[in-house]
Amino acid sequence: MANLKPGDEAIAFELPGVDDQHHALADYADKEAVALIFTCNHCPYAQAWEDRIVQTQADYADRGVQVIAINANDPEKYPDDSFPRMKERAQEKGFNFPYLFDESQEVARVYRAERTPEVFLFGKDGTLLYHGTVDDNYEDPGAVQNHYLRDALDAALADEESPVAQTRPIGCTIKWR
Amino acid sequence: MRVSFLFYEDCPSHDLALERLREVLDEKGIDANVEVVKVESEEQAQELRFVGSPTILLNGQDIAPPPPDSHYALTCRAYRREDGRISPLPSPDTIRRAIDAAEKAEPSDG
Numbered sequence: 001m002a003n004l005k006p007g008d009e010a011i012a013f014e015l016p017g018v019d020d021q022h023h024a025l026a027d028y029a030d031k032e033a034v035a036l037i038f039t040c041n042h043c044p045y046a047q048a049w050e051d052r053i054v055q056t057q058a059d060y061a062d063r064g065v066q067v068i069a070i071n072a073n074d075p076e077k078y079p080d081d082s083f084p085r086m087k088e089r090a091q092e093k094g095f096n097f098p099y100l101f102d103e104s105q106e107v108a109r110v111y112r113a114e115r116t117p118e119v120f121l122f123g124k125d126g127t128l129l130y131h132g133t134v135d136d137n138y139e140d141p142g143a144v145q146n147h148y149l150r151d152a153l154d155a156a157l158a159d160e161e162s163p164v165a166q167t168r169p170i171g172c173t174i175k176w177r
Numbered sequence: 178m179r180v181s182f183l184f185y186e187d188c189p190s191h192d193l194a195l196e197r198l199r200e201v202l203d204e205k206g207i208d209a210n211v212e213v214v215k216v217e218s219e220e221q222a223q224e225l226r227f228v229g230s231p232t233i234l235l236n237g238q239d240i241a242p243p244p245p246d247s248h249y250a251l252t253c254r255a256y257r258r259e260d261g262r263i264s265p266l267p268s269p270d271t272i273r274r275a276i277d278a279a280e281k282a283e284p285s286d287g
Contacts, residue, residue, distance in 0.1 A: 042252070042255075043252075043253055044253050044254060044255035044256070044263055044264065044265040045189075045253065045265055047255055047263040048262065048263050048264055048265065077250070078250075078252070138190075138264070138265065139258075139262075139264045139265075139266060170189050171189070171253075172187070172188065172252070172253045173187045
């Protein structure tokens, strides 16, 4: 179960990204909303949703929305999730958002994230607006009935409550050391 | 036909994959007992040459043979769908094609 519930404050972090820069949550304090997504390279659920995450960033960027992806998996057990492989993946898939490596797994632990992908959406005031899965169909983007993340973003940008504030994250478990 | 279904419980779609397998077997009129194997340890994954969950074997052959350099682990498995998308589940068409191939490969009764 995640450490945060809707209304709770985001927990600060600073991590290295595939762009070789350090990224802190505070760097994005001017954004209307920040979608923090724990994800990874190897997990098929993460792969199934990643194009949709890229598209979400593209669609909402000019409205002040920032996606930040974090991989916390142990690369010793899952070499595809190593930092060099993250860089390759980000390039191959055209990630248009920071992709950060939580090598110590400390950020994933304090958020108590469990799955990849798992979304924590924060509003302009830094409080959690939505936590859970991206949408309700990992297999077929055309068959999605509930666009949880997009609906929560639309609500945040309209200064309204998320229609659904929590769903069960669906994906691989985070691979702890 | 021997049908085996291997899964790792942490991968959430295994029940849906098993349901999909049984539906395709029904559709094809194949009355097979599906041997369901829960893979619970890295050692067991090595022993069973388990490349991820779910894995479906027909007469011992993987329905989507993994590359020879695949490593065996308790992990979820990526399947490439007919349209190129990645999915955690084999599509019904992937299962159908594999069943057709397994049936052709079986020695005929006559």
